[in-house]
Amino acid sequence: MEKSIHRFVLRHARAETMVLIALTLASLPIYYMALDIPKTIMNKAIVGKGMTWPTEVAGIPFHQVGYLFLLCAAFLLAVLVNGGLKQYINTLKGRLGERLLRRLRYELVNRVLRFPLPHFRKVSAAEVIPMITSEVEPIGGYMGDAFAQPLIQLGTLATIVFFLFMQNPVMGMAAISLYPIQAYLIPKLQKKINQLGKQRVKAVRRVSERIGESVAGVQEVRAHGTGSYERAHYADLFGRIFEIRFEIYQRKGFVKFLNNFLNQLAPLLFYSIGGYLVIQGELTVGALTAALTANKDMSSPWKELLDWYQQTADIKIKYEQVTEQFRPENMIEPGLQDPLAAPPPPLAGAVRAAGVAVVDDTGLRQIEAVTVDLPASGRIGVTGAAGGGKEVFAQVLARLVPPSSGRLTWGERDMAGINESALGARLGYVGPSAYIFSSSVRDNLLYGLKQRPVHAPARDAAGQRARQRLETEARRAGNSDLDHEADWVDLSAAGVASSAELDARLLDLLARVDLTEDIYALGLRGRIDPDRQSARAATILAARAAVAARLAAPELRGLVERFDPQAYNTNATIAENLLFGTPVDPAFEIDALAANPAVMEVLDRVGLTPLLIAAGRQVAATMTEIFADLPAGHELFEQYSFLTADELAELPGLLARVAEGAQPEGADRRRLLSLPFKLIDARHRLGVIDEPLQERILAARAELRRAIKSGVAFFDPDSYNAAATIQDNILFGKTAHGIARAEARVGKVIAETLDASGLRGAVLEVGLDFQVGVAGARLSNAQRQKLALARALAKRPSLLIVNEAIQGLDAASQARVMEGVLASAADALLVWVLPPDAERGPFDRLLVFSEGRLARDDSAASPANA
Amino acid sequence: MSLQEEAEILRRIPLFAKLEPAKLKLLAFTSRRLAFEAGQVLFNQGEFGDSAYIIVDGAAEVSIETPSGPIVVATVGRNAIIGEIAILCDVPRTATVTAKTALQALRIDKETFFRLVTEFPQMAVEIMRELAQRLEKSNQQLRAAVAARQG
Structure with missing residues (x-):
């Protein structure tokens, strides 16, 4: 550069x-x-x-x-x-x-x-x-x-x-x-400004680095209570920037002044x-x-x-x-990252390391003189103490870390010279904390199949011309002219012929890494668009009826309180009972309801407002009494209350201001009204939701349904609710709070019904669409690792390296996942880095690393007497 | 049944008898009201215990696994507290408890129980008193059993 x-x-x-x-x-x-x-x-x-x-x-x-x-x-x-x-x-x-x-x-x-x-x-x-x-x-x-x-x-x-x-x-x-004077003076003055400019850039970078750390380490900052320390650090950094900037400003100003003067x-x-x-x-x-x-x-x-x-x-x-x-040292050669023009060439054969050593940037020898021959297919376990070289060996094999000396070959080819896309298409690597991209589960599974655009997207003539222009301009600026909108997923690499087969293949992979149940649960919490998937919505409605029929059996009765337009649901909040639907517009969310004029108008009209205010006062009194002696923010409170600590702190004042039976105005009125909205009669048992209140709520429900034109997806026993999850659509009611193991029993009924109606696959597919959040934050660590394994398996790699990838899983799950992966990569060369002191177990060979050297090589043919 | 009534029930249990009404309500509020059918198991012997139960209505059988099958060692009814040993000293459940009739119970989980105890020392004192009484009772039984043997 x-x-x-x-x-x-x-x-x-x-x-x-x-x-x-x-x-x-x-x-x-x-x-x-x-x-x-x-x-x-x-x-x-x-x-x-x-x-x-x-x-x-x-x-x-x-x-x-x-x-x-x-x-x-x-x-x-x-x-x-x-x-x-x-x-x-x-x-x-x-x-x-x-x-x-x-x-x-x-x-x-x-x-x-x-x-x-x-x-x-x-x-x-x-x-x-x-x-x-x-x-x-x-x-x-x-x-x-x-x-x-x-x-x-x-x-x-x-x-x-x-x-x-x-x-x-x-x-x-x-x-x-006068120009010669200016030409002499100004560069002299400018020189100092330039130095300050350099300092400014560095200072600003320190700030962004620090902000990055604060954001990434916010848990530690909170847990150690070091907010003041952090703030002082920021104040210091900003102070330095202020000084630099102000000095630059002054000096620049002086140059301008001098110039104007002359x-x-x-x-x-x-x-x-x-x-x-x-x-x-x-x-x-x-x-x-x-x-x-x-x-x-x-x-x-x-x-x-x-x-x-x-x-x-x-x-x-x-x-x-x-x-x-x-411009760091040892950058990857640009040629190795050239885009592939044709399908990646097959890569296979024995993997051979000859005298491979890795020295890190501090001069520490991480592995030394490792020479080993691995067959074209087979199961190789790698073990040894942590830091003994097994992890680095795995990374060297995956070409993530280049050897400082020695040579690595795969089949006939020198590993160092293989194009990265070609290698990525044939090699799978899963590390101890694999990265999951902020996208859907499906996109993450398919990520390993995207080495090159396979099919250009369908475009009309105008679209084609627009694309041409974009490509020409991209080339003029030295950018890649590959089409991001093209279909990059290489179906043949996944071993399937069509997208329909691909989904089946992905579900199969999920089963192999023990992730099916998790994705199923995510699918149940997912949503579908009934307009686009009308057949699926119809099947879910049929499942709703089937589940209702099964739950009517004597031994299951009462597990679920179904939504009945004519009845108060004691397992739902007051707000849910009022709206009798799922909020689509934030103005109908539970916290915004008391400030929603359309809703308030109806509550006033049916005479519900005074009842709710009285109930609110009662809730306030009870909550104040119960939590009075607990310090603000106590865990018990956090765990059980439906109010925040700030809200609770306001309650005594609110009670003092509003006498019993009074009708307050403004903020106090909103506050008192919103208090009972989150109450669930069966769960909180505060005894404030009596018959008259329930009747008024039902009256308000009917009125609201007439008054609200948009913003709420109303519950309707005969139609699919697009705003609600699949599970809520199937259940069409609330699981009873007061019955032992109700959730598990209801879950079982749903699962059995879905299996019987062939909907399980559909739910799993919705689960595949689940958005995993930034860096997969909405998945657990175990789920992320399993997903990464499935992602590596999706391309059917010839060489699969699993580097301490499942250590975070519980023992039973580890065994299931290992079995699934071993079976899936039967034809490949599988190199699995195991915990220290691991036995050979299901592996053909066990390589033991110690202090950077390959200390032992036990194979099934020559059983070790270790 | 409302919080008020549950607090009344809790008051009748010696362990909680001396707590002030607000604390009893807090205890009731933080516990979960659960219904069991006759024959449904509350917990099994050997399981890890994460909660104690207070029977509000109905009866339950306490049984112990023996090589020759389960033996019912006690039947408990209204106001009884069961499963507290497992949450106090981190041992697996020492017995299986099964609902004998339709049963209503309050379930207090371990974390909550400990937080309440740490927050309100008078509760800890009451629990100590109760446990000391139980110890004294078993000592008496032991003495009686030893005397019977010697005599």
Whole structure:
């Protein structure tokens, strides 16, 4: 990557820059004309100095007025051409800048993808992100100006100076007499500003790094109560930035002041020297006026030039400071990451390590002189003490860590020379904490099948043309022209022929890694769109009826309290009983209900408000009494109360303000009204939901259904509720709170019904669509590891490396997962890094690492006597 | 049945008799009211115990596994507290408890129980008193048994 920004611009936009320079040079004579014609108009056309009428222009005779208009037309033309050319140059500059910015960003990201793995221990995302996003932004704007701007301004300046010299050499000298002083002083002042600029960038980076740490380590900050320490650190960091920035501001201001001051001095020279010359009769008043005007015009390009100079200094630092972060040692060769043009070549055969050693960046030898032959297929266990080299060996095999010396071959090929996409298509690796992308379960499973675009997306003619334009532009900026919207999933690599088969294959994989039940549970909590999947919705409705029929059996009666439009559901909250539907608009969420005017209007109308306020007061009194002696935020409270600690703290005041039977207004009214909304009669047993209240609520329910036109998906025994989960749609009611093991028993009934109606697969497919959250945060650690294993298995790798990937699972689950993976990768070479002191177990061979060396190699053929 | 009534029931249990009404309500609020059918098992001998039960209504049988099959050692009824040993000293359930009739119980889980005890020392004192009484009772039984043997 180019070390200086100017070299970067010249290398990637030489032609465009040359065009810009040529156009700029071409615009200068026209600019000169725009300066010169007014003078001719004054002197020749209007004053008529040295003219005889009619005068001939290109053989056509002109009278004075005609001549005046001719010159005016010429002036208009010059202005138009000058303006048009400027506009065109600006457009070119803008496009050039944006293209180069795109290229720069792409190049930086490209380099991140090529960083050697150990380098990621030194850089944090919090540092890299602002560099690629915000820090390079001003660089982009500058790159268009890098060469053109000084040229334009210098050219303009030179034109004016030339014009002045043409008027009078002394005047010309006067105009430029102060420039040498400025040219000497300003760089000196700027140098200090540049140093400060470097410090500023570093200080800001420290802040982003620190913020990244605070966010990632927020649990520790909270648990150790070190918020004050962190805040003090931030105050310190920001203080330093403040000092640097303020000093830069002051120094820049001084440069500006100095410059303005010297510019203001110039007219003084004109008045004194020019005035003297006029008095002496060596200069006309008209020439002095023209010279003054020209000098005024000079201040603008001069100022621009100075700005450009300051900007250049600033941007150079930015560019260097950004790009130096992207030049680590041992980057992956760019050729290894070239996109595949054809399906990845088959890779198979024995894997051989010959004298492989790894030395980390601190000089520590992690593995030494490892020489081992692994067959093309088979099960190899690897064990040894933690840090003894087995983990690094696995990473070397997966080519995640390059050997410092020695050679690794797969079949006939040197591992170091295999294209990364080709390798990724045939090699599976699962580490101890695999990363899960923020997407659906399905997308994560398919991630390992996306080495190259397989099918271009279907586009109409207009779409095709738009895509062409995007690709051309991408190539101009040195970006990848591969189509992100194409279908990247290589079905043949997964061993299936169609997308339908693919889903079946994914479900099979889930079963192999013991993840089916988890995905099933996620599926039950998922939602479907009944408009798009009407058949599925109909089957779920049928399951609703079937489950209801089964739950009507004497031994199961009472487990679920179904939603009945005519009855109060004691296992649901008051809010759910009121709305009798699922909120779609946040205005109908339980916390917003008391502030919803449409709802309040109905509650007032049916006379429910006073009852709810009385109930609210009772809830407030009981809660205050029960939790009175507990400190705020006590775990018991957190666990059982349906109020927050802040809300509880407000209650005594609320009770004091609102007398019993009173009807408060405003915030107190909303507060009291919202208190009972979360009450579940069967669970909280506060005894405030009596018959009259229930009757009023039912009346309000009917009214609300008529009044609310949108924002709530109402419960309807005969239709699918798009806003509710599949489970809620099947159950169409609430599991009873007061019956032992009700949830488990109901879950069993649902599972059996779904199996019987063939819906289990459908629920699993909905589970595949589950969004796992950032870094898979909505899955448990065990689920993430299992998902990563399934992802590695999906491409049917010839070499599968499992590096302490399931240590976090419980023993029974570990056994099931290992069995499933072993069976799935029967034809492959499977290398499994096991806990220390592991037995050979189901493996053909056991490699034992100790202190970085391969200490033992037990195979089934030669049973070890260890 | 409301919190108020449950608090009344808790008051009749010696362990909680001396607690003030607000604490009893808190205990009731933080416990779960559960219905069991006749024959349904509350917990099995040998399981890890995570909660204690207070019988509000109905009766339950306490049985112990022996090589010759389960033997019913006691029948407990209203106001009895069962399963407290397992949550106090982290041992597996020492017996199986099965609902003999339809049963209503309050279930207090271990965490909650301990938090209540740590938060309200008078509860801890009451529990100590109750346990000491039980110890004294078993000592008496032991003495009586020893005397009967010697005599």
